[in-house]
Amino acid sequence: MAPSSPTQAVMTVTGVAAMRSVQVAVDDVHVRYRTPSTDAAARAEVPRAMRAVNRLIGRQPTVLNRALAGVSFVARSGEAVGVVGLNGSGKSTLLRVIAGLERPARGMVLARTTPVLLGVNAAMLPELTGQQNVRLGCLAMGMTPEEVSAAYKDIVELSGLGPAIHHPMKTYSSGMGARLKFAIAAAANPQILLIDEALATGDAAFRERSEDRMNQLRGNAGCTFLVSHAAKTVEETCTRAIWLHKGRLVMDGSAYDVAQKYRWWAWNLAKGETEKAAGLLDDAFGEGHDTAVRVTELYDPSAPPRHVRGG
């Protein structure tokens, strides 16, 4: 799986055999946002013609923000992929692109089955009770009313909410809400589960239950992605990790290796050791298994890719 070259390798995902275990292929994905800005220096980078057009039509000046800049990797059956990086490094954007909620400006994502994104901001109705939100959430994920009834007890148990399941969700703490969302998403038994920070908000007992559930999902030949600021969580719960920095993939390797290197770099950065941190980042880029994915043949040509090439 890891490319042989420590610098830049081309992974050609080709043929039925090679595709069989691939759950997600991310191929040179770029995501850009145009953001209104009052920063004159940043605005100066906007092409002169566009600035003139903006002035003419009275549009607020904007700057270009590269949330993802050429990210490529594949995730295979049974992998739990942790995604680490500083605030704003592109972690949530990556999950949203994989979930199909965001369209890449360039590149493509292929997913074997529909990925289920569990974000701490996943839409739920605050006025409704936990119980009602369980039903709503499960139906929204495509489960039948019978499947919802059958899964209900397990969901409540995994969430660990006890009697609070009958209280309106607006009365929950953020951790309680996140636990319920995780339990609902896991009930759909998705082959590809994308988790954005949910585990960090739970207590120790919940973390253990949710890790068990993640392992079960991986055991069902699926794969999970976990975004977390806590490199330790990634190290303990994932088999592999990806480190993003300013939208670029710094490292892709074993969860242990990546988490250790990320933590040491972040620690130096936090201590103001900027030169040392810059050197560590360069080293990590150098040995980062920056994999270029080229999907040359679709496993099932009759099934359209989840995203067509952006453009």
Ligand SMILES: Nc1ncnc2c1ncn2[C@@H]1O[C@H](COP(=O)(O)OP(=O)(O)OP(=O)(O)O)[C@@H](O)[C@H]1O
């Ligand atoms: N809807 C949007 N419009 C404009 N810019 C956005 C939008 N969403 C994200 N961005 C920008 O894209 C970059 C990556 O954001 P993203 O949320 O993916 O980072 P992150 O690594 O998940 O951050 P955090 O750890 O703080 O959650 C940031 O600079 C952010 O400001």
